[in-house]
Amino acid sequence: MTVLNSLTGVIKNEYVQQARARGQKIVGYACLATPREVLDAAGLFPYRLKALGKGETEMADAYLSRFNCGFCRSCLQLGLDGTYDFLDGIIETNGCDHLRGMFENWQYAAPRSFFHYVRVPHLADADSMRWFVEEIELLIEALNEHFGADVNDYKLNKAIEIQDQIAAKMRRIYESRWGGEIKVSGHEIMSLMVAEGSLPAPDFVKLLDGFIGTLEDRKPINCRARLFMGGAATDEIGLIAELEQLGGLMVADSFCFGGRLFLREAVAKAPVHRLAEIYLNNLMCPRMFMNYPQRKAFILEMIEKAAVDGAVLFHNKFCDLHGIENVKLKMNLEEAGLPVLLLEKEYGAGADIGRLKTRVQAFLERLKR
Amino acid sequence: MNSISKQASQTGLFSRVYSLFSVLKKLPPQLSEEELEGLIKVLPADSANSMKSLLKPSIQQASMTFIQMLSTALEETKAAKQSGKKVVLAPFNFPPEIIHAFDNLVPITTEVLTTLGVVALEGQGERYWSYAMGLGLPDHLCSANTIDLGSMLSGMDFEPDAIISGCVGSCDVNSKTHEFVSLLVGLPQIALEKPPDNTARGLKIFKNNYYKMIRQLEELAGEELKDENLRMVAEKVNRCTELYRDLWELKKQIPCPVPGIFSLFICATRFAMWGRDEGIKTLESCLAVSRRNFESEAYRSREEAARVFWIYLSYYYDLVRFYDWMEENHISNMGDALQLAFPEPLDLSSRETILDGMIESAWNNVMTRQMGAASMSQRWIEDIVYVIKEWHINGTIYCGHHSCKQTWSVFSMARNEVLKRTGVPTLGLQGDSWIRSMTPMSVIQEEIEQFVHNVINKRGRRRRTRA
Numbered sequence: 001m002t003v004l005n006s007l008t009g010v011i012k013n014e015y016v017q018q019a020r021a022r023g024q025k026i027v028g029y030a031c032l033a034t035p036r037e038v039l040d041a042a043g044l045f046p047y048r049l050k051a052l053g054k055g056e057t058e059m060a061d062a063y064l065s066r067f068n069c070g071f072c073r074s075c076l077q078l079g080l081d082g083t084y085d086f087l088d089g090i091i092e093t094n095g096c097d098h099l100r101g102m103f104e105n106w107q108y109a110a111p112r113s114f115f116h117y118v119r120v121p122h123l124a125d126a127d128s129m130r131w132f133v134e135e136i137e138l139l140i141e142a143l144n145e146h147f148g149a150d151v152n153d154y155k156l157n158k159a160i161e162i163q164d165q166i167a168a169k170m171r172r173i174y175e176s177r178w179g180g181e182i183k184v185s186g187h188e189i190m191s192l193m194v195a196e197g198s199l200p201a202p203d204f205v206k207l208l209d210g211f212i213g214t215l216e217d218r219k220p221i222n223c224r225a226r227l228f229m230g231g232a233a234t235d236e237i238g239l240i241a242e243l244e245q246l247g248g249l250m251v252a253d254s255f256c257f258g259g260r261l262f263l264r265e266a267v268a269k270a271p272v273h274r275l276a277e278i279y280l281n282n283l284m285c286p287r288m289f290m291n292y293p294q295r296k297a298f299i300l301e302m303i304e305k306a307a308v309d310g311a312v313l314f315h316n317k318f319c320d321l322h323g324i325e326n327v328k329l330k331m332n333l334e335e336a337g338l339p340v341l342l343l344e345k346e347y348g349a350g351a352d353i354g355r356l357k358t359r360v361q362a363f364l365e366r367l368k369r
Numbered sequence: 370m371n372s373i374s375k376q377a378s379q380t381g382l383f384s385r386v387y388s389l390f391s392v393l394k395k396l397p398p399q400l401s402e403e404e405l406e407g408l409i410k411v412l413p414a415d416s417a418n419s420m421k422s423l424l425k426p427s428i429q430q431a432s433m434t435f436i437q438m439l440s441t442a443l444e445e446t447k448a449a450k451q452s453g454k455k456v457v458l459a460p461f462n463f464p465p466e467i468i469h470a471f472d473n474l475v476p477i478t479t480e481v482l483t484t485l486g487v488v489a490l491e492g493q494g495e496r497y498w499s500y501a502m503g504l505g506l507p508d509h510l511c512s513a514n515t516i517d518l519g520s521m522l523s524g525m526d527f528e529p530d531a532i533i534s535g536c537v538g539s540c541d542v543n544s545k546t547h548e549f550v551s552l553l554v555g556l557p558q559i560a561l562e563k564p565p566d567n568t569a570r571g572l573k574i575f576k577n578n579y580y581k582m583i584r585q586l587e588e589l590a591g592e593e594l595k596d597e598n599l600r601m602v603a604e605k606v607n608r609c610t611e612l613y614r615d616l617w618e619l620k621k622q623i624p625c626p627v628p629g630i631f632s633l634f635i636c637a638t639r640f641a642m643w644g645r646d647e648g649i650k651t652l653e654s655c656l657a658v659s660r661r662n663f664e665s666e667a668y669r670s671r672e673e674a675a676r677v678f679w680i681y682l683s684y685y686y687d688l689v690r691f692y693d694w695m696e697e698n699h700i701s702n703m704g705d706a707l708q709l710a711f712p713e714p715l716d717l718s719s720r721e722t723i724l725d726g727m728i729e730s731a732w733n734n735v736m737t738r739q740m741g742a743a744s745m746s747q748r749w750i751e752d753i754v755y756v757i758k759e760w761h762i763n764g765t766i767y768c769g770h771h772s773c774k775q776t777w778s779v780f781s782m783a784r785n786e787v788l789k790r791t792g793v794p795t796l797g798l799q800g801d802s803w804i805r806s807m808t809p810m811s812v813i814q815e816e817i818e819q820f821v822h823n824v825i826n827k828r829g830r831r832r833r834t835r836a
Contacts, residue, residue, distance in 0.1 A: 065777040072778075094565055097541045097740075103776020104746050108782050117743065119565050122537045122544075128580065131564065131574050246482070289537050289544065289560050292552055315507065318774060320542035323507035324549050330505065331553075342505055 003207060007195040008052065008237055011083050015199040017110040020085045025088040025147055029197075030102075031095035033120040033283055034213075034254045035275040036117055037159035038139050039091075040201055042149035047087065048197020048255075051075050053236040056349025062106035064098070065245075069316045070101040070347030071233050089146070091139070095233075096287055096321055116142045122289045124280050132276040140272075156271035160278075162201045165328050167262035170196070174259065176215060177251045178279040178306045183218035186229065186250025187241035193257045193318045194235045223249035225367050228338075230254035230329070231322045232315035234347065242353055243312075243360050248367075252306040254299055258330025260284045263298075286325035296311065303338060310367045312360065318349050339367055381526020382486040382497055384515055387443045389416065391487050394440035397434055406692065410605040413491035422688035423488075427658075428628050438647040439440060439485065442477070446527070449475040453590055455530040457648045459558040460514070460543050461636075461707070462736040463535030465582065466644035468725055470602040470817045473590040477529060478640045480546070483516040484633075487686050487803050494803060497523070502819065504756060506549075511772035519551055531589050533582070533730075537562040539741030541771055546636040559585045563732065563741040567748070572732060585688075596720050603715045603723045606644040610712040613639075614654035619659050620760050625701040626662035626671045630692040631655045632704025639710060639735075672699050675821045678706035678762040680753050680783065680795065681776045682802045690810045700821055703760050705768075709752050710735045718808040746779035750786045757791045764825040766817070769799040771807070794828065 001124050007013050019026055027039055030049040039046035045203065051074035057064075060076035078084050092103035107115050109184030118135050121128035140151045147355040156328065177184055184240040192211065196204060229240070237256045240250060253259045266277035284295050303311070311333050315322035323344070346352050400408070405424050408416045423432045449456045454473045459465065461480040486494045494516030501511065501519030502508060520526045532551045536543040537560050544560075552560040561582050564571045587593055597605035616635065620627050632656055642648035662668040677695070683705040684691050695702045711733055715726035741749035756762065765787060767780055777782075784795040798816055800808030 062780050065780060067771050067777040068774060094538065096774040098390065100565075100745060101775065104744060104779055106745070106780060117565070121564070122562050123560060127574075127577055128562075134570070215818055286545065287541070289534060289548060289562075290558065292548070318509050320545050320774065322505070322774075323509065324542075324545045327505045328549055328552055344507060 004191050004195055004211070006199045008191045011050070011052065011078060013198055015203060016045075016047065016086055019200070020086055024307070026086055027089040027091060027114065028084060028087040029091040030099060031094070031120070032260060032285065033093050033095065033279050034091055034118060035136055035139070035279050036142065036197070037163055037271075037275055038136060038151060040159035041151045042143040042147060042161070043138075044088075044147065044149070046197065049075050049084070050194060050197070050235045051348065052194070053238050053348045054078070055189040055306055055341050055350065057314055057348070060105075064101055068101060069096075069098040069310055069319050070269060070349070071235075071316055072098040074348055076102045076106055080110055087112060089116070092117040093120050095120070096319070098319070103193055111179060114142075114146045120283075121280065122287060123352070124283070124288060124291055129280060132280050133272055136272050137276055153271050156275070157203070160271060160274060162205065165205055166196070166201060166208065167264050169205070170262045171211060173208070173211060173215070174262070175305075177249075181220040182223065182226075182249055182251060183215060183220055185221055185241075186227075186253065187237050187244055189250070189253075190235070190237050190258055190265070193236060193255070193261050196261065209223060221249060223247055225249070225309040225364055226251045226307055228252045228299070228306065228308040228311040229310035229314065230253075230259075230299065230311065231326055232316040232319050232345070233257075233322075234314065234316065235346065239345075239353070239356070241366050242298060242357065246357060246364060248310070248312075248360060248364050252302040252308060254284060254295075254302070256285060259302060286321040292328065295297070296329065299329065299333075300336060303333070303336075305345075308338065310341070310363060312341045312343060312363065313318070314343045315344055318345055320330055339363070374582075380744075381523065382490070382494065383443075383446070383482060385490050386445055386482065387486045390436065390440040390485075392445050396436075397818075400429060402426070404409045415491045415493055416489050419688050422630070422693050424462075424479070425693075425808070428630065431631065431634060431651070431654040431658045434651045435555075435637070438638065438642050438645075438651045439481075441647045442481075442770075443639050445475050446477045456527075457531050457533060457589070458529035458547075458556075459533040459588070460535050460547065461640040462539065463533050463643055464643060464727065464731050464734055466602050466606050466730075467594075468586070468827050469644050470594060470598045471586060471590045471592065472595070472598065473592050474586060476641065476827055479517045480513040481637055481641045483513050483803060484685050486516060486520075486635070488688065493686060493805065494519075495806070498804060509542075509771060510546060510768070511540075512761075512801050513544045513772075516803060518546055518550045518753065522553060524719050524779070529556065531557045531559060534558055534560045534574075536736070539563060539737050539739075540773075540775060542774065548626070551738070563737050565741055565743050565745075567743045568608075571743075575732050576725075576728050579731060580724075583724075586621050589664070598718060599723055600645040600717065600775050603717055605646065606650060606712075606727075607714045608649050609638065609643050609652060609715070610714050612649065612656055613712055615656055616652065617759075618661060619663060620703060622663060623761060624669070624671045625676065625703060625760070626668060627655070627659040628662070629690070629695055629704065630688065630704025631659065632683075632702070632708055635704070637706045639708075639712075651737045666811035673701050674699040675764050675825045676701045676703055676760065676761065676762050677764045677766055677817075677821075678703045678753075678756055678823075680687075680749075680765045680767050680787075681706045681773060682767060682770050683766075684802050684810070685801055686805045687800055687810045690814065694814060698818070700817070703762060706749075706752070708758065710738065745775055746782045746786075749776070749779065750783050750790075753783065753787050754790050757787070757793050762793060763816065763829065764820060765793055765795045766798045766820070767795060767797040768802055769797060770802045771799065772801075794820075794824050796824070
């Protein structure tokens with residue numbers, strides 16, 4: 001767990017330092033919709049932007065406002081205070097209004113020589129898929145031009161293959177909690193998901209293998225209730241750990257640093273088309289429109305398989321996408337007989353933890369656990 | 370469901386607005402001062418406050434036409450249900466002219482309904498907002514959507530037959546709130562996405578999406594979009610555009626002869642009745658009043674303490690203490706960014722050219738154009754700078770509607786760049802544009818007063834001294 005702890009405790013981790021030392025270029029991205037295989041195929045180190053629960057935003061607040069999501073403000077803070085100076089480039093995606101603002105301010109205040117915008121459609125129909133294929137082609141073109149990369153089908157297929165392996169291994173660990181005994185806590189799962197975008201893919205495969213190797217010998221974790229958690233963009237491992245200490249274990253989730261991360265169904269064979277399908281068709285994010293039934297089914301299926309007792313749905317203050325969708329989701333989960341707790345929170349706000357713990361504790365009482 | 374709020378919202382916003390406008394439309398075309406006073410006495414306080422401002426003699430000619438226009442829109446919506454036509458609810462950034470071109474479709478605009486409720490009803494839109502909050506929706510939503518949609522969610526109001534989600538990609542909260550209502554009430558949703566790509570490629574994708582939307586509308590209407598209807602609407606769209614441009618030109622004059630409240634009339638026309646005779650009449654009457662002002666010696670000698678432009682939204686919940694107060698204090702309210710759609714005349718040569726023009730108009734419509742651009746900050750800043758130069762603005766204000774996360778996220782950049790490029794300062798406020806209890810108008814007035822006296826006027830004096 002030492003490697004995992006270091007990956008989830010520091011932004012500029014040892015893999016980043018090693019990459020810098022060997023001259024490998026590092027490109028930051030934030031959103032799950034970014035086809036990271038393209039960066040792998042370009043010989044780059046794709047680094048997923050995160051803030052690791054750090055709530056300080058003094059510098060960022062001069063750009064983003066207090067009406068913007070705390071996660072985006074925290075990431076921008078790290079971009080402005082020099083923490084992310086190791087990035088050689090940034091890829092913007094239109095994940096949400098806050099995220100777009102974060103990227104625009106970052107590029108305005110601390111520009112990178114490589115800045116590329118991958119415009120991700122909000123629908124997943126055939127026309128949008130064609131558009132997204134073009135976006136991936138444009139990304140390849142931009143990377144080839146700026147970094148002198150030579151992305152081709154062979155390299156893309158190799159990168160897809162590794163990510164498929166990663167997804168399968170992550171799924172194995174993730175679903176190991178569904179059959180009976182729970183040997184991996186929810187916050188450990190989130191640690192793995194956060195680590196995923198912090199090191200090169202082949203290294204992550206090794207890390208996952210090591211983790212899987214320990215599964216057998218782990219002792220089961222006792223818990224009062226099996227919880228589903230979902231909602232806001234968050235990498236707050238500490239928050240989940242604190243809440244789990246109350247006895248409700250997160251056995252399934254729909255966080256974007258979580259259960260949404262390893263969905264990869266696709267039928268196309270050509271790598272660019274395959275990537276478009278992987279990233280657009282499986283994007284279980286409320287930023288997508290006209291496919292709420294798909295997201296609901298994805299969550300209900302997990303809840304059933306994981307034998308969940310109750311659901312906790314979070315949204316970061318000012319996150320409209322999750323704030324609205326959680327209300328509909330709450331209605332649907334309750335219709336399905338599952339008790340639901342809605343929680344609005346500030347990202348990385350230590351002062352808020354007492355309130356959140358009280359609410360979750362009361363919820364566990366309500367579950368009679 | 371909160372039983373108290375359900376009880377309170379038993380009469381929906383649409384029904385109440387419709388009832389009030391059914392009465393207002395019966396008013397004579399010209400009210401004497403006594404008649405106006407009498408009317409105000411019988412109206413409830415909130416409605417009376419708005420009517421006092423709307424029907425004051427100096428703008429009454431335009432206001433009466435405006436009220437007639439809105440009454441027609443509401444009546445058509447109401448009648449559609451009885452005659453088997455379909456009502457399509459769309460957000461403000463969706464140009465309604467394409468819907469007007471269908472025989473069997475009637476458009477209604479979410480934000481126009483909300484604003485009418487806030488302006489005309491006793492208690493404004495608060496009960497519908499409260500109802501939505503009672504469902505668990507977060508308090509950082511947009512009141513412009515949530516008030517009208519909250520009324521629909523209560524199940525006690527008129528329901529449209531379909532919703533167009535026209536903000537996908539340019540406003541999360543707007544598109545998500547409309548989606549929520551569509552899911553909860555069970556209404557079909559048509560999504561029109563604009564790619565955040567300003568190039569020809571982006572426009573091509575948008576065109577394709579727009580054509581797809583037309584096919585969905587045809588299916589909903591049970592009819593094909595007819596060439597003759599399209600041409601008829603297009604001709605009227607061009608007349609609206611011409612009048613809009615004339616009003617734009619008049620705003621360049623110092624002092625500005627276009628009353629501040631006309632920006633509200635222009636926007637409501639754009640959002641609901643563009644391409645209709647009633648829309649043309651409203652713009653014509655706005656132009657007539659503005660020209661009369663321009664030609665009046667008294668008006669021309671009026672001093673302007675400031676020429677202020679609202680860089681995104683302004684406030685719509687207190688016409689007297691907003692528009693009238695500014696006018697009394699010699700602050701020319703040049704309107705807000707909701708006017709920044711820059712319509713172009715449609716090429717009437719063929720169906721294709723008309724549709725191409727309508728698509729470009731939708732592509733460039735307000736908010737879609739700025740917040741749906743490749744860079745929302747850049748396009749927004751460019752538009753603000755353009756307006757500042759066109760209308761000789763010497764102060765801009767950001768109203769800080771808490772829900773506008775996209776503009777809030779680039780406001781700091783916009784303020785800096787506007788100052789850098791034009792030397793014009795921006796006042797940043799915080800408040801809800803449709804809910805009076807968030808920031809009282811007295812606080813807003815105080816801030817504006819200080820901004821005008823301590824920043825705009827002092828800068829003006831410094832500049833004059835230097836010169």
